Amino acid sequence: MQSILARLVEGKGCFQTKMCAHLKVIGLPDLQEFQGLYKQNWPKYCQEYYCLDNFIEFLRKQPHMKHLHMYTLDAKQARHEGLFVIVDRYQLFVGSLNNTNGLVRRALDLLDWSTGLKCSSIPYRHVDALDNIVESKKLNLVFRDGTDLFYMKAEDALQLRVEAPVGFVLKSLSVADAPLVNAEWANRHSGSLFFIERQIRMCVSAGLYREDTNELVAWCIRLQGGYLGALQVRDSYKRRGFGSVVTREISYRLAAQGHDVMALVGHSNKPSSGMFSKLGFQIIDQCLWLRTEPTKGDGTWPEGE
Known part of the structure; x- marks a missing residue:
């Protein structure tokens, strides 16, 4: 009874948001399908679109990339919303058209955080879900930095x-x-x-x-x-x-x-902000960079991998 109540409070329960969904491994065809969803309301989802664009090109050039893991949730709604979680070595990328139904938080909760992850260019609409994971898992942070997203057509x-x-x-x-x-x-x-x-x-x-x-x-x-x-x-x-x-x-x-072209600049980096503004880039959003400490081991990454 207690676990059911906890799920209802946390994510409105399995019945409404499929919080019982599990991570599902995805591949190149899935990334290509999801990328098309992020063309809507352009350039609102340009971060997700171009993140997927790069990994699609990576997999075309090198179909079996070592230490690359890509997931969605095994829930129909997650697929309709293009929800993806990509762990590239130690870097985490996440995207979804929806940030209000608890599915992003569910996907992040199912990841293994024990080695420490660098959460890279996380769109601000997903920051609450990420912060919730850090708090619930009692993860220690190496840094938590906001950046402005500069954009040019x-x-x-x-x-x-x-x-x-x-x-x-x-x-x-x-x-x-x-x-x-x-x-x-x-x-x-x-x-x-x-x-x-x-x-x-x-x-x-x-x-x-x-x-x-x-x-x-x-x-x-x-x-x-x-x-x-x-x-x-x-x-x-x-x-x-x-x-x-x-x-x-x-x-x-x-x-x-x-x-189109994107660049992320830290809020305190006035010289770079000034340069991009002078070139004609415009700030259209913010993204978060967050690094968690490993919960076991030293979390170092081997050279050559």
């Missing part, structure tokens, strides 16, 4: 293309650049070199190189959530507008493929 991003400054050349990053990109990345950690290598192989990127020495001086990569990331200018080349140059180039490259 593809047709506008096509106008951003810029010529490289004199003495420099713009081109895609190579895997050989990954150690430098990782070393300069503020979010580097055990296992992040493999992540950077994979993103360079799988996603659109832009790098600014010295023409005489081929030295990489500024870069930006599309991260797996679909947004621009790892934007960096080497210290000795800062304050020369190079961050804007690579941002314009990668935005143009994405737009040339028919994609």
